[in-house]
Amino acid sequence: MHLSRPGHASRPKIDTVSFQPKKNTVLVSHGRPPWYGENGERITDAFVVGIAGGSGSGKTHVARQIVRSLGSIPSVVILSQDSFYKHHTDEELALAHASAFDFDHPDSIDMPMFAACLSDLKECKQSNIPVYSFTTHQRLEEPKYLYGAAIIIAEGIMALQDPGLRELYDLKLFVQCDSDLMLARRIKRDVEERGRSVEGILEQYLRYVKPAYDNYVLPSQRHADIIVPGSNNTVAIDLICTHIRRKLQDRSTHFRPKMAVPHLYTSPSGTTIPESTLEDLNLTILPQTRQLKGIFTILRSEKSTRQDFIFFVDRLSTLLMEFALQYLPYAPKTVITPTEAAFTGQVMSAKYVCGVSILRSGGALERGFRRVLNDVPMGSLLVQSHTSDGEPLMLHVMLPVCIRKRHMAEEAWVFLLDAQIGTGAAAFMAIRILLDHGVKPQHIIFVTFLVARGGGVSILRRAFPDVKIVTAGVDDVMREGWIAGLKGEGIEGQRQVWAMLPGLGQIGDRYYL
Amino acid sequence: MADVPVPPPQPATNQSQMNPLPPSVFTLPQTAQLEALYTIIRSKETSRGDFLFYSDRIIRLLVEEGLNHLPVVKKVVETPTGATYEGVGFEGKICGVSILRAGEAMEAGLREVCRSVRIGKILIQRDEETALPKLFYSKFPQDIASRYVLLLDPMLATGGSAMKAVEVLIEHGVPEDRIIFINLIASPEGLRTFCTKYPQLKVITGWIDLGLNEKAYIIPGLGDFGERRYCE
Numbered sequence: 107m108h109l110s111r112p113g114h115a116s117r118p119k120i121d122t123v124s125f126q127p128k129k130n131t132v133l134v135s136h137g138r139p140p141w142y143g144e145n146g147e148r149i150t151d152a153f154v155v156g157i158a159g160g161s162g163s164g165k166t167h168v169a170r171q172i173v174r175s176l177g178s179i180p181s182v183v184i185l186s187q188d189s190f191y192k193h194h195t196d197e198e199l200a201l202a203h204a205s206a207f208d209f210d211h212p213d214s215i216d217m218p219m220f221a222a223c224l225s226d227l228k229e230c231k232q233s234n235i236p237v238y239s240f241t242t243h244q245r246l247e248e249p250k251y252l253y254g255a256a257i258i259i260a261e262g263i264m265a266l267q268d269p270g271l272r273e274l275y276d277l278k279l280f281v282q283c284d285s286d287l288m289l290a291r292r293i294k295r296d297v298e299e300r301g302r303s304v305e306g307i308l309e310q311y312l313r314y315v316k317p318a319y320d321n322y323v324l325p326s327q328r329h330a331d332i333i334v335p336g337s338n339n340t341v342a343i344d345l346i347c348t349h350i351r352r353k354l355q356d357r358s359t360h361f362r363p364k365m366a367v368p369h370l371y372t373s374p375s376g377t378t379i380p381e382s383t384l385e386d387l388n389l390t391i392l393p394q395t396r397q398l399k400g401i402f403t404i405l406r407s408e409k410s411t412r413q414d415f416i417f418f419v420d421r422l423s424t425l426l427m428e429f430a431l432q433y434l435p436y437a438p439k440t441v442i443t444p445t446e447a448a449f450t451g452q453v454m455s456a457k458y459v460c461g462v463s464i465l466r467s468g469g470a471l472e473r474g475f476r477r478v479l480n481d482v483p484m485g486s487l488l489v490q491s492h493t494s495d496g497e498p499l500m501l502h503v504m505l506p507v508c509i510r511k512r513h514m515a516e517e518a519w520v521f522l523l524d525a526q527i528g529t530g531a532a533a534f535m536a537i538r539i540l541l542d543h544g545v546k547p548q549h550i551i552f553v554t555f556l557v558a559r560g561g562g563v564s565i566l567r568r569a570f571p572d573v574k575i576v577t578a579g580v581d582d583v584m585r586e587g588w589i590a591g592l593k594g595e596g597i598e599g600q601r602q603v604w605a606m607l608p609g610l611g612q613i614g615d616r617y618y619l
Numbered sequence: 620m621a622d623v624p625v626p627p628p629q630p631a632t633n634q635s636q637m638n639p640l641p642p643s644v645f646t647l648p649q650t651a652q653l654e655a656l657y658t659i660i661r662s663k664e665t666s667r668g669d670f671l672f673y674s675d676r677i678i679r680l681l682v683e684e685g686l687n688h689l690p691v692v693k694k695v696v697e698t699p700t701g702a703t704y705e706g707v708g709f710e711g712k713i714c715g716v717s718i719l720r721a722g723e724a725m726e727a728g729l730r731e732v733c734r735s736v737r738i739g740k741i742l743i744q745r746d747e748e749t750a751l752p753k754l755f756y757s758k759f760p761q762d763i764a765s766r767y768v769l770l771l772d773p774m775l776a777t778g779g780s781a782m783k784a785v786e787v788l789i790e791h792g793v794p795e796d797r798i799i800f801i802n803l804i805a806s807p808e809g810l811r812t813f814c815t816k817y818p819q820l821k822v823i824t825g826w827i828d829l830g831l832n833e834k835a836y837i838i839p840g841l842g843d844f845g846e847r848r849y850c851e
Contacts (some may be wrong), residue, residue: 209625211849285653393648396707403706407696417734424731428652428680434649441662444842445832477731562720585700611699 124550126297137490137499138256141230144540144571150357151228151330154274155259158326159281160286160319161296165261166335168281172259175347183227183255185298187262190220191238192261193245201526202243205310210318214262221270222279227275228260232510232543232561251510253543254503257350263318266326276353279346280327285319285338303383313373349417381562387558390569391431392578398422402579405555415616421579422555423474427521430553430576431478434459434519450457456549458508458518464489464536465502467525471553475523487539489532498531504537515544525613527575528564528584529604537570547572555613558584558606624737633657633826637807644822646753647680657826660803661841670847674773676801677689677825678728685769685799685823689713711767714760715734716741718772718784721845725771725801739763741787747799752783764792770800773844776837777822779811785817803830803844806837 137417143149155172159165163475169184176182191214191588194202205375208214219236234249265271266278289311296302327333334342346567385395392398404410404418461475462485483506508514520540527533533552540550550573557563557577561584584604609617632649634640649652659665659673694708715729716722716739726738741757745751760766767789772781772788781800788798796819803832808831814822841847 114725177656279798350695374678376836396689396691398685399693400709403694403696403704403708406698406704408699408705409696424679428676432650432652434652437657439658439659441664443661445837445838445840447829449658449661449663449839452653452654453658454655477679480672512715518808605700607700608698608702608704609700615698 127198131242137501138254139497139499140535140538141256142534142571144565146204146538146541148230148542151276152230152255153257153276153353153357154224154266155257155350156271156275157259157261157279157281157581158263158323159334159336160283160285160288160323161263161315161393162291163281163283164339165263165281167266168279168334168339169259169261170338171343172347172350175343176350178259179612181255182257182259183252185224185227185235185258185278185306186251187215187220187260187265188234189238189250191245191319192216192221194243199243201587203380207243208318210263210314212267212322215262215264215414217264218269219269220325221268221274224258224260224274227252230254230542232512232515234463235510253505253510254500258470263323264326266329267279267322272329277346277350278329278331280330280332281336282327285316287336289525313331330462331553337526346428355619368502370587380588382489382559382567384559387559387567388575389563389580390430390433390574390576391580392426394579395522398425398483406608408611411538412616417513419555419613419617420468420473423471424477426473426476426553426555426576426578427478430521433551433574433576454520456512456517457538459521460485460506460508460518460526461488461521461523462509462540465524466533466618467612468523470525470613470617471523471555474526475521479521489535491531498535500535500539505543507538507542509543510546512544515540518545519551520545522550524554525617526556526558526606527552527566527577527608528558528561528606530566534562534566534569539565548572548574554576555579556581556606556610558582560584561604561606581606581609623666630752631701632833634825637810640827641810641818641822643818644810644824645684646823646827647684647825653680653825661839663702663842665848672674674724674803674844674848675728675731678725678801679732679800680702681803682725682729682769683734684740685801685821686716688712688821688823689767696825696836701812712762712765713767713769714739714763715769715771716759716763716784716788718770718780719756721773721843721848722771724844724848726771728769729769737766739768740786743783745779752779752788754783757787759788759791763788763820766793766797768793768798771802772800773836774840775800775802775805775813775822776811776831777806778813781809782813782816785820796821800825804837806831 124311141148141150157165157169173182174547198207223233225234232251234251234252236249239246266280272278291309293304293307296307297304332346401418401422404414435455438450440448440450441510443449460483461479463469463472465488467488485505488502489526490501491498508518522536524533537550541547547570552573555578557575558581560582585607586604625706633646656677660670690710692710694704695705698704714731714737715726717726717739717771719742730736731840734757737760742756743752775781785798790797794818798819798820800822803825805827805829811826828840832838
């Protein structure tokens with residue numbers, strides 16, 4: 107268990123078996139349902155559990171048991187206090203290498219940073235948590251990027267120590283264990299896994315571990331909501347999980363049917379939302395030329411061959427990206443031509459530009475994207491509809507570095523690519539993900555082939571008025587339909603879908619399959 | 620918010636040297652992005668890789684604009700959702716003809732927009748004795764007379780070789796109004812001469828520059844297109 111914690115300090119040599127266990131773990135299971143409402147604002151925080159307890163009490167075990175017994179849950183992050191050891195000065199470093207640095211003292215932990223990272227994650231923002239090397243006793247240059255957890259478990263001996271941290275927890279646990287049992291586990295672990303002498307272990311225990319436990323760790327248990335036994339704790343974990351599940355249930359939200367065809371539904375006040383006009387939607391539409399109409403005719407025809415479909419999708423995406431690029435910022439620039447004449451033109455002035463495609467069908471725009479932007483990073487998001495209720499689920503997030511880092515994201519311009527905006531559920535989630543990262547809404551340019559005027563775009567527009575939506579065409583109708591589901595999932599083995607009319611069919615299928 | 624930013628000097632637009640345009644001449648929509656593309660390919664500091672990439676982007680836009688002058692016919696199709704869509708179908712066969720050697724640089728862009736389009740070639744050089752453009756070589760698809768022709772030459776300077784090329788095409792039976800001449804940069808004098816001689820022929824040009832220097836290079840221009848594309 108606590109392979110990495112201060113025990114290493116009294117190791118005779120640093121270069122013995124030294125590896126960092128995977129205490130920070132990101133577990134993804136069934137995708138993350140929406141964490142925001144129809145107005146685009148976040149409606150739930152991530153659920154944060156703090157687990158404290160002595161070294162060897164079984165905190166990591168409890169955390170893992172909770173994750174296991176929650177079963178079908180969205181993504182979980184286990185955040186270890188070990189990540190937040192302070193950046194050490196040269197003197198501290200010398201002490202550490204001489205096994206004379208007290209790693210069990212609260213001051214060794216960068217509590218404000220721990221709280222800041224946890225707070226960002228709780229607010230569903232990204233966090234770049236430090237990575238601590240137990241080999242060099244130093245914080246590494248490159249932090250680890252975390253985003254998108256619905257449940258965060260923060261564990262560490264000092265997890266309940268800091269009032270700033272305590273404020274962030276929705277549930278505070280203390281793992282209670284006999285001192286002799288903890289010591290027994292510690293000796294067993296350090297001897298077996300690190301090849302250390304019992305004498306050395308005991309010396310360190312008496313010098314640092316025990317005083318820290320008595321002075322700081324044990325008193326912090328009065329802050330706990332629940333005291334969990336350090337062994338034979340199945341019942342306790344079961345109770346905890348029931349509690350967490352109920353809390354998550356309260357927070358879950360279902361709003362997709364309403365998004366899909368908003369004018370068919372009534373608002374809480376009883377009035378019907380009128381169908382949006384094109385002006386309301388504030389779409390930026392590619393000039394409707396003869397060639398564009400011809401391209402659309404080929405793409406819409408079900409008789410078109412696969413080769414034709416792919417070729418004209420690529421051609422259209424290129425046109426669309428060229429058109430979308432004019433919405434980046436530009437600044438004047440004068441250059442000298444090979445004829446030695448001056449020319450005052452423009453230069454694109456955005457600090458960072460990147461693309462993010464919503465898989466799978468956003469991939470159909472990537473060829474065109476690459477034809478006009480060959481040297482910018484390209485991220486992807488996988489958002490899938492839940493088979494039974496059609497709710498969007500965030501399954502995979504792979505964003506460019508310029509979005510992962512918040513200070514860069516605030517300067518970044520992002521082309522968000524998806525083949526069409528029908529229900530708008532995936533687009534909605536993708537925009538929310540970018541905003542969570544600190545991207546400015548007016549820096550998001552959504553590029554798509556087709557928008558359904560009567561579909562979810564009106565809610566998307568209302569929630570995110572500043573996002574630019576660039577489309578090659580607009581269809582009028584969204585129609586409800588049912589297609590055969592998988593293995594009897596959903597209602598009567600069918601799955602609800604929303605089709606655009608006249609539409610292009612399933613672009614992802616036609617482009618890839 | 621106290622200091623109001625000084626407005627930047629207004630750069631020339633792509634048709635400020637010739638306004639109004641002759642009725643047969645078309646340019647691309649003037650956007651900051653288009654200016655940025657031209658700023659890159661004009662700069663003598665630009666690497667060959669960037670020159671290739673950004674000139675290809677302009678060429679694609681020009682070809683797309685050129686294709687919009689081809690006729691279409693009404694066509695109704697059924698979509699995979701079972702709905703009908705009243706669209707249009709492309710009408711008439713096309714082919715490209717590039718004026719060697721710089722014109723060849725535009726072929727890749729053409730083929731990205733018009734898949735496996737046939738491409739004829741024509742070599743015209745200055746006759747050292749007469750100082751007039753002379754046809755050295757031409758190879759066209761056999762049925763060129765029944766096709767719309769996209770004539771490709773990146774720079775329209777004096778217009779001499781372009782007019783010679785059109786002359787050759789007309790000799791091969793292509794009607795003047797079925798030729799679309801596509802170039803990246805034109806000089807006002809060259810364009811005027813060309814359009815006076817062939818008023819039916821549509822010209823798609825990305826930018827109309829100041830004029831020609833004593834060596835008949837377009838100013839500010841971008842130097843020798845073929846040289847920068849292939850040799851430098």
